[in-house]
Amino acid sequence: MDYVEKRVAQEAAKVASTTTEFLTPLNLILLGLFLWTTYTFLRPASPYLVPADPHATIFKVFTPRTLLPFNGENNQPVYLAVRGRVFDVSSGRSFYGPGGPYSNFAGRDASRGLACGSFDEEMLTKDLDGPLDKLADLTPDQLEALQGWEDKFTDKYLVVGKLVAVGDEKTVKRPSACGFA
Numbered sequence: 544m545d546y547v548e549k550r551v552a553q554e555a556a557k558v559a560s561t562t563t564e565f566l567t568p569l570n571l572i573l574l575g576l577f578l579w580t581t582y583t584f585l586r587p588a589s590p591y592l593v594p595a596d597p598h599a600t601i602f603k604v605f606t607p608r609t610l611l612p613f614n615g616e617n618n619q620p621v622y623l624a625v626r627g628r629v630f631d632v633s634s635g636r637s638f639y640g641p642g643g644p645y646s647n648f649a650g651r652d653a654s655r656g657l658a659c660g661s662f663d664e665e666m667l668t669k670d671l672d673g674p675l676d677k678l679a680d681l682t683p684d685q686l687e688a689l690q691g692w693e694d695k696f697t698d699k700y701l702v703v704g705k706l707v708a709v710g711d712e713k714t715v716k717r718p719s720a721c722g723f724a
């Protein structure tokens with residue numbers, strides 16, 4: 544009987560010492576981290592955690608004149624157009640915003656300037672109420688360069704509208720989920 548009690552006491556002491564060994568500060572921290580991570584993954588999504596949309600994207604029709612104010616000045620977003628598509632390039636404000644190296648394109652149809660790699664004034668549509676630049680005289684190389692820029696913008700920025708000539712505003716169809724309907 545003595546032997547049995549001794550063995551039980553020995554086993555109890557073993558368990559107690561194992562528990563004490565386990566309860567080191569490092570293990571407690573790791574356990575806390577494990578429980579917190581598990582809780583974070585498993586807890587139901589809170590409606591209060593939905594991030595606020597900084598500014599809802601509304602598809603709009605622009606003419607060269609109505610696009611002009613979107614040049615980043617007076618806290619406006621920065622838009623530019625490439626072959627009729629208006630991109631919100633506000634996240635590239637350091638490039639296109641006031642004082643940026645490409646600010647000449649802000650609020651403008653940038654197609655010709657990008658195709659020709661030029662910041663010259665004559666690259667931009669002069670008559671804001673006239674027809675859009677059809678780019679009909681561009682060379683294959685210039686068109687390829689323009690396509691490259693367009694692909695970059697499509698990957699990086701949101702399309703927020705379409706650029707049309709004054710008088711053509713009503714002819715624009717609304718975009719569908721897969722482009723223009």
Ligand code: HEM
Pocket residue numbers: 632635638645656657659660661662692699
């Ligand atoms: C001396 C000549 C030039 C230099 C050193 C230069 C330099 C740069 C640099 C460092 C970037 C940033 C690249 C990145 O991190 O994404 C950039 C972007 C860009 N450059 Fe230039 N560039 C030059 C000429 C031009 C010209 C001639 C044009 C067109 C007319 C142009 C249009 C752009 C555009 C549209 C971007 C993209 C900005 C964005 O991501 O939205 N650059 N350039």
